[in-house]
Amino acid sequence: MEIINSLLDKIYDGTFPDACRARLAAAICTTRDALSHQRKAHWDEKDVVLITYADQFRESEAPTLRTFSRFYQQHLQSSFNLVHLLPFFPYSSDDGFSVIDYHQVSAICGDWSDVAELHQHTRLMFDFVCNHISAHSRWFKHYLAMDAGWDDFFISMPPATDLSGVTRPRTSPLLTPFEMADGSTRFIWTTFSADQIDLNFANPEVLLRMADVLLDYLAKGADYVRLDAVGYMWKTPGTNCIHLEKTHQLVKLFRAIANVVAPGTVIITETNVPHKDNISYLGNGYDEAQMVYQFSLPPLVLHAIHYGSSRALKQWAASLGTGDGTTTFFNFLASHDGIGLNPLRGILPETEIVSLVRDLATEGALISWKNNPDGTASPYEINVTYMDALNKKEDDDDTRLQRFMLAHALLLAFPGVPAIYVQSILGSRNDMEGVKVAGHNRAINREKYAISAIEAALGDRKSLRHRVYHALSALIQLRIRQPAFHPDTPMEVLESDNALLVIGRQPVKKHDALLCIYNLSGREVTWSLPENRRYRNINNDERIEGDAPVSLAPWGWLWLKG
Template identity: 85%
Template structure:
């Protein structure tokens, strides 16, 4: 408890009320005493995460969590050993990220017993939407009613306040007007939308209330906890209001509480920002997040395959600090959000970013923008399925599959824990009708399905879904049998032709190192292995003679074991 008390004092400048401190410590101790779920103590090569909505699959008169659990057991359990459930709470917008009640399961999904039922078959990752909540929540309604107990739960600012330096991830107004019970208007801080009201962590009562949420998730079995939009938690007008020192202290607080209550819990920060800011949430390697979302990987892999060039991806990969075992990356290509562009800034010139955006927009991708301090706007993310991001509208399914598997063979070989979005394992295409119905760009990659339709597609050998599902599942099952793909196993980037990316992954005892060779281009490339020896191609289970140059066909790759 010493670390927690020290963090409280630092965050609140030794002014944290004694009764609040006592309530917080008592809540931590009660949860720790009642908890009986044991977490896995560390990650390994067998850890592969499925990212999905709790209501992803639907069938009549069944809670969607039960449908998901059945689908997982039948189709996914041999491939994924951890499921990230995107917010499954009652919500009012943004497909779950405007939470109405943190402690309840959405009625369409089921209840906490259904969460526990899924948990019997897999480890679970919960979303902790800690920066903001719904304008339709009871908390905010109490605030608007001017209940004194909720007076400082949210941030009201005079509209004339100079907030020009605040980092903006959206083009929507930072302050949104709301009418109070007495008829006056308060302008409330809303970083992401008018329906997502930022919480005021400067109020000690907010910390207590949100720690209760975290403790509830730990008590209900969360093995991983994802801190959504965490970089914006602490606000100080006159600053950028992102990545502030006290935001980092709050993350350290959540980590310390999880360590105290449920050792083995992994805290993951979600910060869609340039790489150096993203990795700052590792802290000193032992006191903040154990994992950070590897936001630079999706756009860099896309850029590499789009241009047939490993230049930027190779240079970035060679520069990665691999954590030494105390921390690691949460690697992904696709998620419920778009493909973030901020993580490219500082790695690629803006001209190359704009060129990528333009090319994808011509092929049907949608683009979301952010406001800049100088009044201009910049592309913030590309809204598209990863399948359609990699390919052109008139490509054949054979070409689509090749590029898609190439990208995922890259993902699975990078140091860290890989995560696959449900739309990717299903080989999904852009949902244009979903965008029209929802009225926002991100719906392009958030389609929900009747379970009968998905299972019919998966049973049809001619469908793209069937081909993607079986090929990618096979690749993942090969990956989880290779100790050289342990998240802590070192990676070395080797010199190669610009159209190739060549990496070596080694085990701790250097037994069975793997050479991972990728042809990013549309042309065949000859490549000579660095050692003249025989290798086993573990993907195709074939012996390869390393004494002769090898030819990689367009968009092909090799995983070669010494």
């Protein structure tokens, strides 16, 4: 508890009430003593995460978690040993990220017994939506009613307050007016939408309630805990209100609580920001997040394949370095959100970012914008399935599959723990009808399915879904058999033509080393292997001598052991 108490003193400048401190200590001890679930001690090459909604698949009169559990056991368990369930709590908007009650399971999904049943078959990652809560929550209703003890749970500001320096991820107003019980109007801080009310962590009671949420998730079996939109947690008017030191201290506090209660729990921060800000949440390697979302990877892989050039991806990859085994990256290409563009800033010039956005919009992608402090707006993310991001409307399915598998062969080879979105393993295309129904861009990549329809599609050998599912499943299963892909194994970026990306993964046992070669272009490219070595193509067991060049077909790739 010494670390926890020290962090409380730093966050609250020595003013954290003794009574609150005692309540927190008691809750931590009670949860720790009652816990029976043991976490995996460390990550390895066998760890591959599936990102999915708990109500992804539906059938009549069945809780969706039970339907998902059956589908997972039949179709996904051999590829994914950890499932990230996107928020499965009662919610009012944003497909779950406007939580009404942190401690309940949404009725359509089932109840906590259904979560526990799924947990019998896989490890689980929960979303901790720690920055904001639904405007329809009991907490906010207590606040609007001006009930005793709830006055400082949220942040109200005079509308004339100069907040122009606050970093904005949206174009919606930062302050939203709400009518109070006495008829007055308060302008409440709403970073993401009028239905997502930012919590006031400066109030110790808020900290206690959110610590209770974390403890509940640990008690319910969360192996990984994802801190959603964590960079915005602490607000200080007059600053940019993102990545503030007290925000980092809050993340350290959550990590310290998890360390005491459930050792082995992995804390992951979700910060869709430039790379240097993103990795700052790894702290000193021991005191903050164990993993950060690798937000630069999705747009850089897309950029490389779109333009047939590894220049930017190669330069960035060479700068990553290798951790000491205490932290790693959470690598992904697609997610429930769009493809973030902020992580490209500082890596690519703005003209190239805008050019990529324009090209994809021409092919049917949607674009979300953010407001800048100077009053201008910039593209914030591209809303599109990763399948359609990589391809043009007129491409045939053979070409779509080639580019898609190239991108995922890259994902699975990078240092870190890879995560694959359910729409990707299902080979999904843009859901434009979903956008019309939902009224927001992100619905383009959030389609839900009747279980009978998706199983029929996966059984149709001619369908793109069938081809993607089988090809990507086989690739994942090949990946998890390679010690070189352990997240902690160093990566070396080798010199090559800009049409190619060549990386080496060198584990302690040198005979397990892998050379990974990717042709990002639509033309055939050759590359000379290092001399005096013999290689084996682990995809087909072909033997290759090191004194001859290898030829890669358009969007082709090789994993060579030697």
